[in-house]
Amino acid sequence: MTRSRLYLFDTTLRDGAQTTGVDFSLPDKRAIAHLLDDLGIDYIEGGYPGANPLDTEFFSADNGLRARFTAFGMTKRAGRSAANDPGVAGLLDARADAVCFVAKSWDHQVRLALGIGLDDNLESIRDSVAAAAARGREVLLDCEHFFDGYKANPAYALACARAAFEAGARWVVLCDTNGGTLPHEVERIVGEVAQAIPGDNLGIHAHNDTEQAVANSLAALRAGVRQIQGTLNGLGERCGNANLTSLIPTLLLKPAYADRFEIGVTTEKLQTLTRVSRQLDELLNRTPDHHAPYVGSSAFATKAGIHASAVVKDPATYEHVPPESVGNRRKLLVSDQAGRSNILAELERLGVGVDRDDPRLGRLLGALKDKEAQGYAYEGADASFFLLAKRILGTVPEFFFVERFSVNVERRWNARGELASYSEAIVKVKVGEEDLISAAEGNGPVNALDTALRKDLGKYQSYIEDLKLVDYKVRIFQGGTDAVTRVLIEFQDAAGERWTTVGVSANIIDASFQALTDSITYKLLKAGADSMSVLPGPTARSARL
Ligand SMILES: CC(=O)SCCNC(=O)CCNC(=O)[C@H](O)C(C)(C)COP(=O)(O)OP(=O)(O)OC[C@H]1O[C@@H](n2cnc3c(N)ncnc32)[C@H](O)[C@@H]1OP(=O)(O)O
């Protein structure tokens, strides 16, 4: 079967810039444009030249993109020609391959928001599109509020779309601006519009206010459009736009679409999608959505023991596509929902070999569930799970023993007359036969304790010099006076490896202490320091099970 070409239009840098909390810098915009270009997106809407200095500068030079670089802006104002409209001039002077005008197509909005006559708006559309086409630009028209407008006055909404098409627009894009239209409505309306304007010239721009933007885009595709607009990670005004990070794999991996349509993204490039999604979050300093379809860290994570036992027999039992196809990975989580299959899979990933029939496996599962009942959470604390398993298997030596620690927090007026808080910690550690005492100040009690703990570990000190604490999370649960605190601490070493440990106590400092000592022990084991240890352990003192 011959497949139709479907074009992807990315508006991360334009509609995505309208996301609450998103503020692109120029280097961000350049980096994201190149990510999209490399992925194989056909059109990259870079912003609105003339609306702000950053966008104007972005469009002042050749950005060296393969994709069609697109400038966005509104049609000319009524009462003047496109040639005399400074906004239109800014768009036509921009270094862009394509110009995407936005025009209202709902009669009520034309009268109310623009305060002009319906024919004036049609004239603005025609004149603006023709002016851009005459300057050799590929022209798109975003018909704002198309679906709401069509429901209120189909003849006028269609007249706006036709005006653009007849004036030379390559694409007439039907926008669900308020995001309230449902898939069955989109499919019906697009089907009717496609009787008047060829589907090869129609696009869809869907907002996600009812969580239907992806479904609406697919509905429009089925009804005839051949361009889909969207954003990476679903960024966009209010609840966002159609999420290209979900649409692209659906279009490539689901036969209902893959057999009918060809897109610019290849199946090889699809394998970079998870990385691209995370890079965008990294650039914007946003926490990735763990539950994002296809690319989230939980998208292929199986927690339930019954599911895990089937997944190890055949991953397709609980996966709709292979995680590698989108550059993601399978995870079998260890938690109180786990069975032996989860544990065996995680141990294998961590390089710990145990036989399925080993009786210690049952002990480990029991210990895991007991600890989780006390408040520990191992699904996000791989290093603590590793230590728990190794302790049950009897292979964690006692590198060091903390005889006592104290932490002091003081809030007082200093010599400069400022109110300041001070934290200091003292730790007494035994390393082999050596007694070591370290003291440290910190910008808080946990920082002081961490610094004191890692200041002098005697013969093991060189192994932990490169440790860096990169994340610290606290969760207090059960509420009230018997609240329990769970601390998760993430460390990184010079080799770039990251690991997380967990501690639980009624006392936040004690919970932190457990997570800190687990991290140090994990690092010493990983670095092979056990070959130097004196005691083969676990001893009564260090055993914590
Ligand atoms: C559905 C969408 O996402 S459309 C994209 C919206 N994106 C943005 O608005 C981001 C960038 N916008 C901006 O920086 C500013 O709004 C600017 C520079 C474009 C305009 O700023 P200002 O001139 O101060 O106008 P302001 O933003 O207050 O109002 C918009 C004006 O454009 C007019 N307008 C809106 N759409 C159109 C259109 N398609 N064609 C012609 N005029 C339009 C409005 O009627 C209003 O005019 P008025 O001030 O005479 O009432």
Ligand SMILES: CC(=O)C(=O)O
């Ligand atoms: C153009 C646009 O962003 C919209 O109508 O939603």
